[in-house]
Amino acid sequence: MCGIAGVVKCGGANVVDSGDLRRMCAAMGHRGPDDEGFYLKGQAGLGMRRLSIIDLATGHQPICNEDGTLWIVLNGEIYNHATLRRQLEARGHRYKTQSDTETVIHAYEEYGRDCVKHFKGMFAFAIWDEKARRLFIARDRFGIKPLYYSATSKSFIFASEIKSVLAQKDLRAELNRACLPEFLAFGYVSGEETFYKGIHTLMPGHLLELDEHGDLLIEQYWDLKSHDENINHNSTYYVEQYRDLLEKAVSSHLTSDVPVGVLLSGGLDSSAIAALMTKERDAALQTFSVGYSEQPYSELPYARVVAKHLNSAHHEVLITSDQFFNALPKLIRQQDEPIAWPSSVALYFVARLAAAHVKVVLTGEGSDETLAGYTRYAFTLKNAAYNHVYKAVVPGAVRSLVRERIGNSSWLSAPMRRKLSHTFLARYGETWNSLYFDNFFSAFGFQDQKKLLMPDFTQELKEGAVYGNVLKYWKHSQGEMLHRLLYTDIKTYLVALLMKQDKMSMAASIESRVPFLDHELVEFATSIPASVQLRGISGKQVLKKAMAELLPDSIVNRPKLGFPTPWQSWLSGKRLNSIEEMLLERRSIERGFFRPSVIRKLFTEHRGNHWDHSDRIWRLLNFELWQRVCLEGSSNERLNVADEESSLVQH
16 A cells, blocks of 8 residues: 556656655655655656555565566555466566565566456556556556546656645646536546546546557446346345355455454444454454544444454544544645545544554445445335326426425425425436435535526536536446446445545555455445345345344344434534635635525525535535635634644543
């Protein structure tokens, strides 16, 4: 695990400045506090910061092949590298280290660009071919590890973090206006664009080749396959097969020369990982949990049940609201982009706790998106079925009136209005955008944005700018509706979650691994029929049955909380006033993005409990803070709360 960076000067006339490369690596020193390394020769330069996990003694990067003509930097882990090594050595390749990075470069020698199809793991790597003067970059299938780049006629720059790309002295941070509509809706950008003009992300499952003239080729090397819906087995088959594949995935993810723990929420996913880790290893497991003093939002009691059941060495951290708000600007700077979910802050604190004890943690990320764990999946299937009947028997004018009454009626409480707003009664059932995307993701839908944005932005605003990326995957998906929903979320929502996981864990200089995203496991999981995966509005039935003998029933069948935070309850009084004041400050208004009258109305409605606007306030706050800390370089943004370290509690 590390941070990687590189520069290639196009045309061959210029050489890479070593100072530029060192600044790029220094900007992400938190990703690799143990070591750094550089390769510079003519028009190409590679750099890395290393967090030593495997082959501590000789795993220094960059690493070259036998004759020194290929050089590589890698961020991530190749879990099947030992098997690949034996195969490559049998073909005559000679190793000088025990690292998985060297296996990648020998696999590239052997298989060329198809080498990526042989790897099981999480990775973003870059190989410079001195003879061909060609750069080869690849990113893992799900986007567990990040890779950003900027390409101009003069140079190609890449790195694990945007701040490292921007460390190049001839680049500056500038807002990419095209990303604002999707961000306001979903909280993240799901395509190759980033918040920064001219900086892109290499998409998951893609590779990139750059020749000496600067010509760029980007191709997809992997995608989830559609499955024959007519081939169904009984539920026992799916449970047994999934359990076997998951055990193998967890075992492979334990490969390490340093201590390994688990981030334990107390939910089924992380508890399943912890149980299988305990089954695999004899030593007591190290578990780490985060919670809040506000009990309804804290999962610590569940985590304690699991820790006691597994007899783990358990550690906890409690976060106060003051700590949360004070950490937010720093973490936005760390992530380089606005933070999509409040849970990112909690993830940082528990990662920091874990880093005091281990260097690697396993997490339960990826289970919900591959096993239909969110209630929105089953709810959407029912919503779509009811909506089909509703449209057939109720005239359009009546349906419009019902939608209007649910949205504006004063006799409905905010919680009741929120619940009804998710049903087919309040949705515009003619479009999938309303029935699914607006229903469960969007803070500001297309119509909301037309009201919020200033005139010059509304002139640019097209509906495709809001939903274009997700609809591309939805239209490409195949199979029954559940599988189409999973495919779309794996390609969009999950990628954003993994970015959160990477950035917050690396901010604490700790490696996080996600066994649920072993690609063979995912390919099997997404072939499971909805009839086996769902029961009522509850998903993950296969995982629940697979874990029944290893975990208490109170954990296996507990209600899903989804890493909650007390964000909604914190939005009151002085703190709510402070956020409103920030969003309506002169510097904020002069940016010219949002109508002040709409922002004032939003806060008035929230205070009066007419509407719960907590998600919208989160979006607006994060966007404003991002501009201040990442575009303007402000380092003292605060929300009138106590010092971050004053009340941190650890057990």
